[in-house]
Amino acid sequence: MALTHTFINKLTPSDKCTPNRPDKYSDGDGLQLWVRHTGNKVWVSAYRWQGKQQTLTLNKYPAFSLQEARKRNLEIKQLVADGINPKEKKKEQQASQDGSRLFDTIAQAWYAERKTYLAPSTYSRNYSAYMRDVKPAIGNKIIDDITPPDIIAIGKAIEARGANEMARRIMAEVGQIFKHAIRNGLATYNPASDLSATIKPHKTKNHSRITxxxxxxxxxxxxxxxxxxxxxxxxxxxxxxxxxxxxxxxxxxxxxxxxxxxxxxxxxxxxxxxxxxxxxxxxxxxxxxxxxxxxxxxxxxxxxxxxxxxxxxxxxxxxxxxxxxxxxxxxxxxxxxxxxxxxxxxxxxxxxxxxxxxxxxxxxxxxxxxxxxxxxxxxxxxxxxxxxxxxxxxxxxxxxxxxxxxxxxxx
The missing domain is CATH 1.10.443.10 (Intergrase catalytic core)
Structure with a gap:
């Protein structure tokens, strides 16, 4: 049965409500209202992701109305339908509000620092490669959420173009950005360490030229x-x-x-x-x-x-x-x-x-x-x-x- 504001306002914690087991009331289509033992009421969206049941906390009631909760629940269902993990999307949105721990924010600061002492041609080559190959893949991720497979995927995509040495160089630069983040307290570990072996050595060939x-x-x-x-x-x-x-x-x-x-x-x-x-x-x-x-x-x-x-x-x-x-x-x-x-x-x-x-x-x-x-x-x-x-x-x-x-x- 769909919930109403009148019904919600009358709800109080039941005798079975505990800190680890709140009372749960369904509005349908995965939207639930959880009543905690403290009396707080929280909207939660339940959905399945990659075959597993997942829940995502939306907001408290009445700060978040019934209509707002229903709208947000529909948005979550659409994300799942589009192949996007709602939890990952929420992390990205939270990070974008602050932005300091997004990988791209940290990378941009690192490149700005290097621009002051690199040759313009070297800087342009490296920065262009970052914007083309790295930012679209992990730029909007929180830096601590990036894993070695994420970085290997970037290198493999470049390797597939036949640019093996470029793949090694870009993966090494990602590692340097992580080291910069660790030095500045923005990351806890470097997932890009020792990944160059995943890229096959490329046989050196002379530059193509006519006679x-x-x-x-x-x-x-x-x-x-x-x-x-x-x-x-x-x-x-x-x-x-x-x-x-x-x-x-x-x-x-x-x-x-x-x-x-x-x-x-x-x-x-x-x-x-x-x-x-x-x-x-x-x-x-x-x-x-x-x-x-x-x-x-x-x-x-x-x-x-x-x-x-x-x-x-x-x-x-x-x-x-x-x-x-x-x-x-x-x-x-x-x-x-x-x-x-x-x-x-x-x-x-x-x-x-x-x-x-x-x-x-x-x-x-x-x-x-x-x-x-x-x-x-x-x-x-x-x-x-x-x-x-x-x-x-x-x-x-x-x-x-x-x-x-x-x-x-x-x-």
Whole structure:
């Protein structure tokens, strides 16, 4: 029989009512009113979850009226029908009122702290991975409710994409966030410890890239690309300069030296944590002029007007995929292509390695000189840009080898 306010108001604890066994009165559909031995009256919703009987306390009567209890009971039934555990949902709602113990709240504070000392490219890569792979899975969970299987599931989902090392890195970062939470009294244990073994080691493969014989067709396809103009120009820029994709993503107008026609990249933006100089051939200066005329950003060169921030890590690789180069070419592939071709043509190994911003093989000195062999590298980069243009025109036999005397003079 459905309850009424009149009936509820008359209820008092029965002789059988004890601290551990309240009187229970049903309103139907799992909604119950429990009368405790103290005389307090509490609404409780009974439901089945994964085959087991469960109860969820709603609120006290009369603070929570009969109508409010019935409405809340229906909401609980809908959660169950949608495959959501009402108890977990209640925990999330309680945590969101305070928010301090939600995993995402703690993670955001940790990333904000790291942003102050990480290279922008590293921070962007790690934070983007968190927002894409971690937050949707456990961001709204109370940190102490997160279990090792929750974290393993995140790693396995990333592993399924073939990104095994990324899976290991992200799982390790989740562990670092837990350590931060423990230090600040927001968690009691770290469920992410020693989980990397659950991810299979990934056999290292070289970055996919085309050969010099395939370069003319790639350049023709880039020229025909109909996506964002800045992405198209960025692919040409990568080809001419063979810098890392992350380096051009965060390239700033203030880093361009128009007098010397070089791009001076600060140390904090470089993988090897040292400043780098990129000579800019006339073709590259023309690209920069075109982008400047678009007026998208006063700070960043390769700026996405749609998102109002620099292009994502996948912008250039996705463009190559759209052109049919999946598993054939990557942004990093331009570096391998240039290195192989320049070495085959007899250019100075040390100059090529310096231009690629690789770590010096002999590691003689940590006092890296970014201007070393700069005149030689400048001419090499100009000749490489001309070679790219010749390849686009269908002529690939015109790469000039520097005269030996000039190599000695500039070396």
């Amino acid at each position: 010099s014989k395939e370069l003319p067709q790639l350049l023709t396809d880039i020229d025909s690309y109909t996506g964002h103009m800045t992405v198209k120009l960025g692919l040409w820029f990568l080809c001419y300069t063979f810098v890392r994709t992350n380096e051009i993503r965060f390239m700033e107008w203030s880093e361009i030296d128009y007098t010397d026609k070089v791009w001076r990249i600060p140390a904090e933006k470089m993988k090897m944590d040292r400043p780098h100089i990129v000579p800019l051939a006339p073709q590259v200066m023309q690209i920069l002029h075109q982008i400047k005329q678009l007026g998208f950003s006063d700070k960043y060169v390769f700026f996405n007007p749609s998102t109002r921030k620099p292009y994502s890590q996948n912008a250039f690789i996705n463009a190559l995929y759209q052109m049919g180069y999946k598993y054939k070419m990557t942004g990093h592939g331009f570096r391998g292509l240039a290195s192989t071709t320049l070495h085959e043509q007899g250019y100075m190994h040390e100059a090529i390695e310096l231009q690629l911003a690789h770590e010096q093989e002999n590691k003689i000195s940590k006092a890296y000189n970014g201007a070393q062999h700069l005149p030689y590298r400048t001419q090499m980069m100009h000749e490489w840009a001309n070679y790219v243009d010749d390849a686009f025109a269908g002529k690939t036999d015109n790469l000039i080898i520097m005269p030996k005397a000039q190599k000695v003079q500039n070396g």
